[in-house]
Amino acid sequence: MRTILILIAVSILGGAAAAADVVLRPAEVAAHKQRMVDAEGHQYDLFESLQANALPTTAKAADKLVRLLAKEQGYWEKGGLDDATALARRNLAAAREVSTAAKAGKLDEARAAFAEVQATCVACHELHPENRLIIGR
Numbered sequence: 001m002r003t004i005l006i007l008i009a010v011s012i013l014g015g016a017a018a019a020a021d022v023v024l025r026p027a028e029v030a031a032h033k034q035r036m037v038d039a040e041g042h043q044y045d046l047f048e049s050l051q052a053n054a055l056p057t058t059a060k061a062a063d064k065l066v067r068l069l070a071k072e073q074g075y076w077e078k079g080g081l082d083d084a085t086a087l088a089r090r091n092l093a094a095a096r097e098v099s100t101a102a103k104a105g106k107l108d109e110a111r112a113a114f115a116e117v118q119a120t121c122v123a124c125h126e127l128h129p130e131n132r133l134i135i136g137r
């Protein structure tokens with residue numbers, strides 16, 4: 001009797017663990033992919049406005065990117081991937097720096113921070129963290 005109870009307990013716990021492994025839903029993945037497409041647009045706007053030395057436009061595009069990257073950080077946190085979360089955090093911090101520098105009229109600093117934004121976008125893509133996410137139905 002005791003053995004049977006233990007077996008039942010083990011199978012229930014096993015089932016709970018399997019359900020807990022599912023960390024992201026397809027709708028969340030789709031929202032992330034849309035954010036990436038939008039991030040590309042903001043990144044292009046940043047590039048263009050920095051080329052034109054247009055600091056107010058730079059700050060506006062950087063703020064849009066900041067809002068989007070804050071959601072991205074939450075996505076990777078929820079996905080449970082520490083390395084991708086760390087890169088998302090650096091990506092977000094760099095976008096914030098672009099905004100701060102642009103608002104302070106510091107073009108060179110804004111450009112340097114933008115280079116860091118681009119480097120951290122690429123670093124995460126090269127990591128291919130999407131292959132390690134556990135996506136449910």
Ligand code: HEC
Nearest residue numbers: 033036037039040043084087088091120121124125129130
């Ligand atoms: C923390 C990781 C991470 C960061 C940071 C990141 N990305 Fe991505 N990005 C991904 C992953 C993973 C994919 C592949 C899509 C997926 O999740 O299956 C992707 C895909 C994309 C795509 C292709 C979207 C599509 O489905 O067609 C674009 C464009 C893109 N990212 C732009 C950017 C830009 C621009 C930045 C920086 C401002 C950025 N990404 C920062 C992880 C990241």
